[in-house]
Amino acid sequence: MRTRRFYVVALLVALLVAGVGSYYASAHPDGLEYVAEKTGFLHAAEDSAASDSPLADYQVVGVDDARLRGGLAGVLGVLLVLLIAGGLAWAVRRRGRPDEAERSADEPVEDPAKRR
Amino acid sequence: MHVPDAFLDAPTSIATGVVAAGAVALALRRARTELDDRTAPMAGLVAAFVFAAQMINFPVGAGTSGHLMGGALAAVLVGPWTAVLCLAVVLLVQGLFMADGGVTALGTNIVLIGVVTTAVGWLVFRGLRAVLPRRLGVVAPAAAVAALVSVPAAAVVFTALFAVGGTVPVENGDVLAAMVGWHVLIGIGEAVVTGLVVGAVVKVRPDLVHGARDLIAERTLEIRTTGTSA
Numbered sequence: 616m617r618t619r620r621f622y623v624v625a626l627l628v629a630l631l632v633a634g635v636g637s638y639y640a641s642a643h644p645d646g647l648e649y650v651a652e653k654t655g656f657l658h659a660a661e662d663s664a665a666s667d668s669p670l671a672d673y674q675v676v677g678v679d680d681a682r683l684r685g686g687l688a689g690v691l692g693v694l695l696v697l698l699i700a701g702g703l704a705w706a707v708r709r710r711g712r713p714d715e716a717e718r719s720a721d722e723p724v725e726d727p728a729k730r731r
Numbered sequence: 732m733h734v735p736d737a738f739l740d741a742p743t744s745i746a747t748g749v750v751a752a753g754a755v756a757l758a759l760r761r762a763r764t765e766l767d768d769r770t771a772p773m774a775g776l777v778a779a780f781v782f783a784a785q786m787i788n789f790p791v792g793a794g795t796s797g798h799l800m801g802g803a804l805a806a807v808l809v810g811p812w813t814a815v816l817c818l819a820v821v822l823l824v825q826g827l828f829m830a831d832g833g834v835t836a837l838g839t840n841i842v843l844i845g846v847v848t849t850a851v852g853w854l855v856f857r858g859l860r861a862v863l864p865r866r867l868g869v870v871a872p873a874a875a876v877a878a879l880v881s882v883p884a885a886a887v888v889f890t891a892l893f894a895v896g897g898t899v900p901v902e903n904g905d906v907l908a909a910m911v912g913w914h915v916l917i918g919i920g921e922a923v924v925t926g927l928v929v930g931a932v933v934k935v936r937p938d939l940v941h942g943a944r945d946l947i948a949e950r951t952l953e954i955r956t957t958g959t960s961a
Contacts, residue, residue: 646796700816
């Protein structure tokens with residue numbers, strides 16, 4: 616699989632999981648929350664300072680449809696994470712060519728064309 | 732296991748914040764050795780996938796659920812230092828935009844979900860790789876076992892932090908037993924997802940899997956040169 620195609624497929628999977636799959640997630644408390652409740656410290660939790668964010672609890676404020684509300688928040692989150700993490704990785708990466716040639720030797724159809 | 736605000740007292744939260752900041756600063760310097768023109772986009776995609784996967788809580792019985800943490804998965808795919816950066820970005824976006832995990836607890840969450848699962852996952856993975864045959868086929872199973880271990884490890888560290896700086900007096904032994912018990916179960920889900928995802932990437936593009944790099948070098952060059960680090 617060519618590199619660019621691989622990237623595109625990976626992104627689509629992430630978008631589908633966050634945008635569509637998340638609707639079917641279990642609504643049960645997670646392990647920590649459950650244990651906190653059972654052992655008596657859940658009440659200590661306080662609302663986050665970000666709890667009035669327009670994306671709080673993975674729900675976009677002002678969207679009526681439940682599926683869309685959560686899916687949109689998931690898609691926006693994925694894109695935000697992709698931009699920040701990808702940008703960060705791009706900024707600190709090793710520059711230049713040297714091992715590019717040596718390590719992509721096994722790629723059947725890798726295009727040497729520089730992306731950006 | 733996103734920790735909300737006020738589970739831990741201020742001194743403990745500040746301490747975990749300092750540890751998290753130190754770990755991220757170190758990771759920023761070390762990740763350079765793991766990232767090049769081809770793997771940098773992978774880092775963005777792995778972070779995006781971990782964010783997406785963390786939205787999918789799977790039931791683990793008796794009214795409880797869990798989701799992927801992703802430290803072991805990210806470490807095997809893009810390398811441990813880059814994985815810390817990926818998870819830190821995921822947790823930052825979750826904490827600041829989604830109100831998932833507290834804001835003052837951000838350092839705690841980066842330590843638990845970003846650093847502990849990555850470090851434990853990577854060490855277990857490397858340990859297994861060292862004793863298993865040098866074949867691509869072992870990469871995904873080794874990643875799965877590493878993922879399984881990484882989740883209860885984070886649960887143990889949370890329990891320790893709560894024993895030191897918890898805002899509610901509890902029976903530490905009870906918290907430890909419950910945390911480890913449930914997180915072993917959640918760890919099984921973590922292992923399944925990690926094994927499947929790493930297996931899929933190894934199958935189509937093994938050269939993009941950090942934890943399989945040494946095997947690829949062997950396969951393509953046949954001759955092992957000195958000085959190539961694993």
